[in-house]
Amino acid sequence: MKILLVEDEEGLILTLTDRLRSEGFEVVSAKDGTAGFEAATAQKFDLILLDVMLPKKNGYDVCRDLRQQGIVTPVLMLTAKGETIDKVLGLKLGADDYLTKPFEVMELLARIEALLRRSPAKANGHSTAVFTFGEVSVDFKRATVAKEDSAVELSAMEFKLLQYLIENRGIVHSRDHLLDQVWGYDAMPSTRTVDVHIAWLRQKLEENPKRPQFIRTVHGMGYKFAE
Numbered sequence: 001m002k003i004l005l006v007e008d009e010e011g012l013i014l015t016l017t018d019r020l021r022s023e024g025f026e027v028v029s030a031k032d033g034t035a036g037f038e039a040a041t042a043q044k045f046d047l048i049l050l051d052v053m054l055p056k057k058n059g060y061d062v063c064r065d066l067r068q069q070g071i072v073t074p075v076l077m078l079t080a081k082g083e084t085i086d087k088v089l090g091l092k093l094g095a096d097d098y099l100t101k102p103f104e105v106m107e108l109l110a111r112i113e114a115l116l117r118r119s120p121a122k123a124n125g126h127s128t129a130v131f132t133f134g135e136v137s138v139d140f141k142r143a144t145v146a147k148e149d150s151a152v153e154l155s156a157m158e159f160k161l162l163q164y165l166i167e168n169r170g171i172v173h174s175r176d177h178l179l180d181q182v183w184g185y186d187a188m189p190s191t192r193t194v195d196v197h198i199a200w201l202r203q204k205l206e207e208n209p210k211r212p213q214f215i216r217t218v219h220g221m222g223y224k225f226a227e
């Protein structure tokens with residue numbers, strides 16, 4: 001397991017690198033946002049620890065740009081105590097979790113474990129982060145979907161919804177939960193929006209959209225992706 005640590009505090013870099021290595025992780029560090037972004041696009045990591053206040057490019061911008069590049073590596077943001085933490089902004093930009101400094105290393109390790117467990121690459125058992133179901137293959141890294149070897153056009157929201165369902169497959173999600181998780185906290189759309197996007201995904205991906213095998217309705221509860 002390889003971790004990218006983007007952090008400008010020398011002391012913290014040393015402490016965390018030592019500790020993570022002793023836990024068996026491979027650690028690469030970058031001292032500013034630009035270097036961090038470049039490292040994350042040049043090499044494959046299993047997880048990125050990303051400080052918010054960084055020289056050259058802040059953590060929010062790094063996170064947003066990585067997601068725009070289709071890089072789905074889990075991001076755990078590190079914020080200093082007293083910094084205005086905009087959790088909503090960070091989550092909208094694609095961060096997976098937050099930890100406020102100073103933190104206990106045990107707490108950090110627990111968060112890392114949790115993120116690695118639900119990472120798509122890990123869940124699929126492939127380093128390529130490609131998930132297949134039926135005749136469909138989803139490439140999380142490139143944010144592309146193919147059915148029977150031809151490309152399927154998905155909107156950004158359809159892709160996000162599909163990705164969320166796949167990453168959390170087997171779990172039933174209410175429409176409100178999907179709105180929060182996929183559309184974001186300040187999203188205005190109604191739960192009807194969720195139904196519409198689900199219908200579109202089925203139309204594009206399911207063999208028989210009227211009798212979906214993968215994107216399932218759980219009556220009275222919501223939706224789930226079949227395990």
Ligand code: CA
Nearest residue numbers: 008051053054
């Ligand atoms: Ca910093």
